[in-house]
Amino acid sequence: MAITKPYLWLVWTRCAPELDAEFNEWYDKVHIPMLVSGGHISSVKRYRLSSELESDQPPYLAVYEFGDKSVFKDWLSSEALADARKEMKDTWGGRDMEIKSRAFYEPVSQWNRAV
DSSP states (O other): OOOOOOEEEEEEEEEOGGGHHHHHHHIIIIIHHHHHTTSOOSEEEEEEOOSSSOOOSOSEEEEEEESSHHHHHHHHTOHHHHHHHHHHHHHHTTSSEEEEEEEEEOOOOOOOOOO
8 A cells, every 4th residue: 555645735723712613614614615626635634722732823723635746736726725715805804813824844754653
């Protein structure tokens, strides 16, 4: 079985606590479906910052996986991304939600526990 090393697009976000439920429902039911509609993204995983350790990081992290760099570059100019960004601005513009940081990571190495 071949081991794959996905390229990752990481997006950290925050919203006002009173918008938390609305934000999460929108992200899962509207935003992600729009972003993946073009077929560029292999998978999406979302995380909430744990309270186990103190941290200054934003509370939400979305991890988007791409098969390779060229697919990611194609996605950056895709209609799916343009539509999702417009919809996000229409829904959240002027409200207390923001993308704190975005980053694209290339694979370096991979370790898997033997089964």
